[in-house]
Every structure is written in structure tokens, then in C-alpha cells.
Amino acid sequence: MKDYDAVPARLRIRQGPLPGKTFPVAGEKTYIGRDLGNDIVIDDPEVSRRHACIVRQAGGYSIEDMGSTNGTFVNGVRITGLTGKSQPLRDGDIIGLGQVILAFEETVEAGGDTIVSGVAPPPPAYAPPHPAYAAPPPTTPSSSALGGGNARWFLLGCGCVFVAFLSLVILIAVLIATGVIDLGNLLLPAP
Secondary structure, eight states: OOOTTTSOEEEEEEESSSTTOEEEEOSSEEEEESSTTSSEEOOOTTSOTTOEEEEEETTEEEEEEOSOSSOEEETTEEOOSSTTOEEEEOTTOEEEETTEEEEEEOEEEETTEEEEOOOOOOOOTTSOOOHHHHSOOOSSOOSOTTTTTHHHHHHHHHHHHHHHHHHHHHHHHHHHHTTSSOHHHHHSOOO
């Protein structure tokens, strides 16, 4: 009989807060999210309150997205479908949640002794890892795995310009409707 709790599988942070920190994956279900009620708490605003769940069954482990806003990725591929869809996990798989990149390390049995395999198998042929997920953690902090904060500032600036333009259009429409601006005099000036 296999003792799952003797040496559980674990998740190791490859990129994000506290790189190298490991979390045990113990019990039948291990919940991951931003709220303190989860088994593994990840402090990242892009991680949902209850983001994902790792399920342990007799055949191994799988990960299930819990309806997160930004999705759960395994080897760079988003888990698709609704809550309840799961993706099998293999030793060495890379899991992306928000800006955090985790490596799944599964326990294996060798000759009756339970050991943790730290050797990652070659990536599966069906899903090659996305370069941003496969790269080692950067030596300097980054605000995003896919482009830094510049894209966010650009989008914020575009949004501000759009809101200002929309406000101006609404103001002119209100001034025309109340008669403060008379289009007749503007379009056909008096002789």
C-alpha cells in the first residue's frame, strides 16, 4: 500500500514571490489561490481567490481550474473548459497562475522506498512549453512574465484618452441640447 502522506508531491516556485520555495501537495485535494483559506496561498493580484485545485487519485495527480479570471496554464497551454475539467500532471510540468510559475514535483516509488524525483522528464510532445514559462526565473524583478509594466501603462493611457474624448462628446451634446450652443449660428453665420 502506498503512503501518499509520507513524502507528498510538491510545487516549487520558479518565478514569482519567494523563488525556490516549495509547498507540499498533500491530501485528496489541494486548493491554490489568493485567499488565506487555501492550502497554498499565492500573493499575486492576478491569481483568483480560489484559483485551482490539485486532485490526487490512484492514477496520479491532475490540476483543475476553479473558474479563475486569468486561467491556469500547464506547460504554457491554458486548461480549457468550465470548472470540473482537469489536466493530468506529470513530474516536471510547469504550472502558470497569474505571474507565478510553479514546477510540479511528483513522488515516485523506487524499490519500495518513496523518493522525490527532482529530475524533470522531457516536455510532452502534445504541449511544448511556452518560452515565458520554460525560461529560468529572471535575476531582476519583473511586473509581468509577458512584457513588463509598459503594456499596462500604454493601455491605461489609451483608456484615459478614450474617457476624456467620450466626456468631451457628452459635454458638447449636453450644451447643444440645453441651447447653450446654437448649431444654427455655428453652421450658418449671420450676414
